[in-house]
Ligand SMILES: Nc1ncnc2c1ncn2[C@@H]1O[C@H](COP(=O)(O)OP(=O)(O)OP(=O)(O)O)[C@@H](O)[C@H]1O
């Protein structure tokens with residue numbers, strides 16, 4: 001497989017039943033392609049955290065995924081409120097999640113740190129009032 | 142430890158996974174915060190949680206966790222059951238509170254998933 005397998009998903013905002021569906025599809029696809037369990041785990045964690053962030057913080061968004069023989073590139077795009085201070089948002093434990101979000105099991109402020117930790121390349125571009133784009137690459141081992 | 146032993150130890154009600162009673166589970170983690178669960182890549186066979194919504198099942202699936210223990214007698218929703226059945230994840234529920242449920246399982250030899258040995 002020299003060219004990429006291209007997948008796109010709409011991620012609905014504030015829907016906690018469908019949340020994670022895109023990550024699930026990607027995980028299944030990687031499994032089918034015979035990617036190692038260790039690599040799949042990293043992709044699953046990073047993409048799921050990013051997907052949940054779009055659901056919770058941005059009113060939904062779009063996941064664009066390209067799978068190559070040796071790596072995966074995941075782009076998560078939303079038109080949400082944006083992140084005013086990216087360094088602060090990347091700090092372990094920092095969260096703006098409300099109590100009702102915490103009651104759902106999110107808001108530990110560990111999502112972005114987890115995404116960074118489990119990917120080989122990680123980039124956030126964000127503009128307040130416009131939206132956020134997160135680009136992640138995991139090299140398969 | 143087999144799933145059936147865990148069900149007995151916790152006096153748990155089985156909502157999903159009766160056919161997996163002989164599944165072997167060696168380690169566990171417990172949290173109500175899903176990012177905490179996702180922060181440790183070690184193989185954790187069992188997730189103990191006071192949280193009861195579809196994202197608990199999704200989180201478990203992302204980590205290849207095969208069994209969820211709900212504490213304080215929580216009853217899984219139909220959405221949770223649907224995902225769990227599709228993914229082959231067992232869901233059991235115990236009246237124990239989180240601390241006690243963890244204590245019982247730990248005492249009986251189920252180790253923490255985020256450390257090698259104790
Ligand atoms: N897509 C996004 N749009 C707007 N703000 C975001 C987005 N992603 C993250 N943030 C902001 O960055 C903060 C930190 O995100 P992070 O994922 O680390 O933690 P969290 O989502 O609050 O909690 P957790 O991920 O542990 O459940 C969030 O609380 C939110 O303020």
Ligand SMILES: [Mg+2]
Nearest residue numbers: 049053111112
């Ligand atoms: Mg998050």
